[in-house]
Amino acid sequence: MLSDTLFIQQSFINNLFYLRTLREFCLTIELSFYQNNESYITVAHDLGKKYEELGNQILKLANYNISKDLLDSKAFVTDYTLDCELLTEELFDIDIDTDLTVEEMNLNPIEDNKNLSNEILEELKNINENAIELTRGFIDFCQYLLESRNNNLIFSYNYPLIYRYMIEEASLYANDLYRIQNRTSVDPTFIANYEYYFCNSMKLACQFIIGLSDPNQTAIITNANNYRKIFQEKMKRYQEENFSPDALKLENEHTIEQVKSLIDFFIKIITGILNNELSFNIFPLFFDNLLTEAYYFLYLLRGANYGIQN
Numbered sequence: 001m002l003s004d005t006l007f008i009q010q011s012f013i014n015n016l017f018y019l020r021t022l023r024e025f026c027l028t029i030e031l032s033f034y035q036n037n038e039s040y041i042t043v044a045h046d047l048g049k050k051y052e053e054l055g056n057q058i059l060k061l062a063n064y065n066i067s068k069d070l071l072d073s074k075a076f077v078t079d080y081t082l083d084c085e086l087l088t089e090e091l092f093d094i095d096i097d098t099d100l101t102v103e104e105m106n107l108n109p110i111e112d113n114k115n116l117s118n119e120i121l122e123e124l125k126n127i128n129e130n131a132i133e134l135t136r137g138f139i140d141f142c143q144y145l146l147e148s149r150n151n152n153l154i155f156s157y158n159y160p161l162i163y164r165y166m167i168e169e170a171s172l173y174a175n176d177l178y179r180i181q182n183r184t185s186v187d188p189t190f191i192a193n194y195e196y197y198f199c200n201s202m203k204l205a206c207q208f209i210i211g212l213s214d215p216n217q218t219a220i221i222t223n224a225n226n227y228r229k230i231f232q233e234k235m236k237r238y239q240e241e242n243f244s245p246d247a248l249k250l251e252n253e254h255t256i257e258q259v260k261s262l263i264d265f266f267i268k269i270i271t272g273i274l275n276n277e278l279s280f281n282i283f284p285l286f287f288d289n290l291l292t293e294a295y296y297f298l299y300l301l302r303g304a305n306y307g308i309q310n
Helices: 004-030 035-062 068-072 081-092 098-105 118-150 160-181 188-212 218-240 245-274 285-301
Strands: none
Touching: 004 035, 004 068, 004 118, 004 160, 004 285, 035 098, 035 118, 081 098, 081 245, 081 285, 118 160, 160 188, 188 218, 188 245, 188 285, 218 245, 245 285
């Protein structure tokens, strides 16, 4: 059973990452439609605003209440998030709440545990519950769009795999919040399954890059495909191997090195976009979302989310 300390820690980690991620997923949907599908654009926009509101709530609680290693992980905002937001605003003539990003960049780490009060505990419970309900609605919306697109009832620039990816990410978030709300601890089996899932996320990120690249960007496509193969093999190992704790630790160490290398690749793409050297068939902030996903995976691999050592 989760202690109050782990409940608070894991609630902050999940919400700080996923509330931003899902807000950006809503933007991915919003920018994928022509104006003749204004109703879907409106739903996506409204969902994004609700995630933004919850994000504001979690940020107010997080200041001086989360660890320095969590802030330093870059799993929530990266060195490129603000620039990607500003370029996306410019290209699509939309408004993104960049103040939220600046506030997140300026969060202060916890100095001691004196601020972790029962009041914060109760507020986190409410945020978790609201986020679960909101995310179930988001999943239903994405499933409807996916089915409609597959049946040629609507046109969206998001191909089906992107919708499936968003559904899987949102489902993981909702399920993990449900676990936290029920004070359920994690075990090594959970960790192996979690890491299998995020290896799949890294593989999908590489597939997105391949699909969104100009065919002439052969170096980008080749590198993305090489990383896709690496993480596909990782998935196979996590699925087929019956890891002992020591073997799992060794596997994790190798995965950490591969994720760090993939992060460098993502950064190369983002800097290429910001320096007007590369362009893709999607808005720039999408790639920062992939980068935060990789940083988040790296943070999880280092064990900070699980609290088993506690």
